[in-house]
Amino acid sequence: MTIRLLVLCLVGVACLSATVTTNAAALGIVLEVPALDAPLHVAVPVPNGALVPGDDMPTLVEEGAIGTSIAYDLVPLLAADGSAHKTRLRLMATIPPRPGATGVRRFAFKPARGSTTRKAFAISDVNDKSVRLDGLSIPGVKRPVLVYNHGMISKEGVPARYNRAGYIHPLYDTNGVAITEDFPKDHPHHRGVWWSWPHIKIDGKEYNSWIPTGIHTKHERWVLKHEGTAAGILAAENGWYVGEKKVMREFVWIIAYAAPGSTRRTVDIELTWTPVGKPIALQGAGGKSYGGLTYRFAQAEGQPSANRRKDTKIIIDSGLTKKDLPNTRLAWADITGHAAGAKIRSGCAVFVPKDHPDFPPTWLTRHYGPLCVGWPGVKARTFPPGEPFGVRYRLLVHVGDPAVPALKAAYAAYNTHNAVKLKPVTP
Numbered sequence: 001m002t003i004r005l006l007v008l009c010l011v012g013v014a015c016l017s018a019t020v021t022t023n024a025a026a027l028g029i030v031l032e033v034p035a036l037d038a039p040l041h042v043a044v045p046v047p048n049g050a051l052v053p054g055d056d057m058p059t060l061v062e063e064g065a066i067g068t069s070i071a072y073d074l075v076p077l078l079a080a081d082g083s084a085h086k087t088r089l090r091l092m093a094t095i096p097p098r099p100g101a102t103g104v105r106r107f108a109f110k111p112a113r114g115s116t117t118r119k120a121f122a123i124s125d126v127n128d129k130s131v132r133l134d135g136l137s138i139p140g141v142k143r144p145v146l147v148y149n150h151g152m153i154s155k156e157g158v159p160a161r162y163n164r165a166g167y168i169h170p171l172y173d174t175n176g177v178a179i180t181e182d183f184p185k186d187h188p189h190h191r192g193v194w195w196s197w198p199h200i201k202i203d204g205k206e207y208n209s210w211i212p213t214g215i216h217t218k219h220e221r222w223v224l225k226h227e228g229t230a231a232g233i234l235a236a237e238n239g240w241y242v243g244e245k246k247v248m249r250e251f252v253w254i255i256a257y258a259a260p261g262s263t264r265r266t267v268d269i270e271l272t273w274t275p276v277g278k279p280i281a282l283q284g285a286g287g288k289s290y291g292g293l294t295y296r297f298a299q300a301e302g303q304p305s306a307n308r309r310k311d312t313k314i315i316i317d318s319g320l321t322k323k324d325l326p327n328t329r330l331a332w333a334d335i336t337g338h339a340a341g342a343k344i345r346s347g348c349a350v351f352v353p354k355d356h357p358d359f360p361p362t363w364l365t366r367h368y369g370p371l372c373v374g375w376p377g378v379k380a381r382t383f384p385p386g387e388p389f390g391v392r393y394r395l396l397v398h399v400g401d402p403a404v405p406a407l408k409a410a411y412a413a414y415n416t417h418n419a420v421k422l423k424p425v426t427p
Contacts, residue, residue: 027058030108031091034419035101038409039094041257041266044420045077046089051109053089058109065098070107071120071258073228081388082251082272084223084235091422092231094257094266108425120258121145121232123225129153129165131225133232137260144172145256146267148234150219153191155183166217166238167194168254173346173399174265179339181296181369190296190370193395195271197291199283199380202247210291215242223251232256239276249274251390263399264410269293272390273383281382289327289362289374293393295350297369298339309368311345312337316365317411319404324367327378329360332411333371336401345401351394354415 029050033040051057051074059069072093076084098105122134122142129151134142152165162183169192170178180192189211196209207215218239226233233255240248253270271293284291300311314321315334331354336347350371352361357375364372375391383389394414396407 027109027111028425029422030063030106030425031060031093032419032421032423033095033105033107034416035098035103035105036409036413036416037097038406038413039096039266040413040416040420041268042072042091042093042095042420043255043268043417044091044422046074046091047422048088050422051089051091056112058112060093060107061110062098063106063108065101067098069110070095071229073226073230075226075228075231075233076224078251078253078270078272081249081274082253082270082390083237092228092255092257094230118229119227120229120260121227121256123227123232123234131234133234133254133256135232135256135259135265137258143174143176144170145232145265146171146254148236148254149192150236150238152216153182155188158183158188161212162188164189164191164194164212164217165219166236166250166252167191169193171267171348171395171397173339173397174259174263175342175344175346175399177298177339177342177346179298179346179348179397181298184296184299184369186368187296187370190294193269193293193295195293197282198285199281199291201281201283201380201382202242203278207242209240210285215240215247217241217250223253228258230258232258246276247278248280249276265397267395267397268392269395270390270392272388274388275383275385277385279382279384281380282376283380284362284374284377285364286378287327288364288372289377290364290370290372291377292361292375293350293373293391295335295348295371295395297335297337297347297371299369300338301340309337312367312369313347313401314365314367314371315349315402315404315407317408321365325363325365327362327364327374330363330365331360332407333363333365334396334402334407335365335367335369335371336398344399346397346399347402348398349396349402349407349410351396351411351414353392353394353417356391357389 077088198210223235238250334349
């Protein structure tokens with residue numbers, strides 16, 4: 001009995017030692033971020049072995065500042081093909097601005113003193129075709145964030161050729177108001193937040209995923225469903241199919257950051273594609289450039305027709321614009337208006353990072369609702385088989401009309417990822 005107890009004690013000590021040692025490496029690194037006037041959403045690669053998910057994860061606190069610890073999650077890093085990396089992780093967190101902070105802010109990892117974190121998100125099935133991501137800013141109270149439709153969606157009274165899959169709708173503001181539109185009468189092919197092209201050429205034949213013609217998206221597997229303290233994540237692998245033949249592999253990562261008590265929410269979208277078997281050429285609409293990521297704003301109550309809408313306001317990187325903009329190079333654009341059933345105005349900005357291919361890309365903006373990022377644009381680009389390529393974007397959802405300086409500050413924060421670092425502590 002004594003020997004058995006001794007063995008158990010030794011095993012327990014060994015396991016405890018291994019656990020502590022695993023995350024002890026984190027105590028020798030710091031997170032460095034630039035001081036900004038806007039919240040900074042961090043997604044930074046973790047040095048190998050420095051942090052491991054588990055109950056002993058150290059707390060993250062700012063050096064030289066008094067305040068609460070920063071909630072963070074450890075999730076897989078993206079592999080080159082857009083799948084979840086098998087061994088590497090990234091740290092995800094939101095760093096709030098601190099009045100008076102300048103230069104570089106440093107956050108240290110301290111030994112955990114009991115778990116005080118709680119989930120900020122919940123994921124549930126709406127049905128066999130759709131999954132909903134909810135925020136839990138108030139314990140026990142779910143507030144909808146978005147729905148990702150992985151299955152084929154149809155609508156009664158709409159021709160079957162408009163059936164679609166693999167898109168976000170509804171996207172909600174922080175008051176729970178749906179701010180996207182699906183199957184609008186003016187353009188039934190519009191669908192929330194989605195990515196499609198009017199010209200897709202494969203092996204000498206042309207297809208159209210903008211108004212689905214000859215090609216469709218099929219959900220193949222879930223890569224990750226993450227209910228975190230800092231972020232909620234839905235990641236999926238899809239395929240583009242011509243009939244029964246797979247022609248493109250697609251990875252979709254949708255990342256929503258926690259926004260307790262805020263009138264804004266940030267959602268990142270990361271997309272990676274790999275042509276299968278044959279080269280694939282993508283091309284936007286001539287003279288307009290739509291084809292790529294598109295956001296369709298919700299219709300207003302009793303909206304008579306798309307062309308008569310008067311309640312929306314569009315802001316671009318140079319300021320307020322009253323004109324629709326075809327084939328125009330922009331870094332970002334925001335649309336605000338009255339969604340049906342809402343008492344106050346709300347909207348969404350679409351940000352394109354500065355490391356995006358062909359930055360800034362060409363857009364089409366329309367005051368009746370769509371913001372279309374056109375990439376690769378009106379000139380076709382061919383992508384060889386077996387070679388991954390990808391893009392990423394940010395949606396900034398907001399309640400009320402945003403100030404131009406606030407949008408510019410949020411966009412600047414989006415482009416600081418190269419200045420965010422996890423590095424060894426220096427004496």
